[in-house]
Amino acid sequence: MPVVLEDLAxxxxxxxxxxxxxxxxxxxxxDHAFVRALGDGSLPDASFRHYLIQDYLFLIHFARAYALAAYKADTLEDMRAASRSMTAILDLEMGLHVRYCAGWGLDEAAMAAAPEAQATLAYTRFVLERGLSGDLLDLHVALAPCIIGYADIAAALMADPATRLEGNPYRxxxxxxxDPDYRAVARAQVELLDRLGDRRGAAARFPDLLRTFDSASRLEAGFWDMGWTLAR
Structure with a gap:
């Protein structure tokens, strides 16, 4: 499946x-097998429900990461951007996620009480650790694969002849x-990362930033692995 993001990057x-x-x-x-199974509609329901529950728990920590971003920011512009992102997660995205999950028979109280899977623990704590031990750039590099990657994934699926939309439960x-609104969010994250890199010496820090980005990308793949193992 070809993946192209040149219009965002x-x-x-x-x-x-x-x-x-x-x-x-x-x-x-x-281009994980879990993603391809979403595209052709072959992913078992149980795998997707497990993913949805863990994604709910993930969003809680994602909001915490943006609270940390506000603390780590050194300009009002960056503080306000972090605050807007945290508010959007807590007041909008989580509500949308809960309503979507209800269509899959998942109740918010049950999702909140579910134990965090190892993959959820690994990625969310990694992101928070990078923010705590590093600066705002380290934190956003760790967050970038999630925000931008989902736009990358969806665009590739929409362009892939193997994707089946009609009758696909994951459509x-x-x-x-x-959706263009989400692609705008991803594009804004790319632009923020580029601006922070210019201001915070990314060229000199590139090897360390690369390790963070690589780890975050592999942890995202591990998040798909978590659901995919249920499908095998």
């Missing part, structure tokens, strides 16, 4: 350079992340 920008340098890790995430999920 700025050629030569920090995100573009990070992705190019760890293309195999990135592709193992965005709404695919279309949600292929």
């Amino acid at each position: 700025t050629p030569g920008g920090l995100f573009d350079r990070l992705r190019r340098a760890v293309r195999s890790s990135w592709d193992s995430y965005v 709404a999920w695919i279309e949600m992340y292929a």
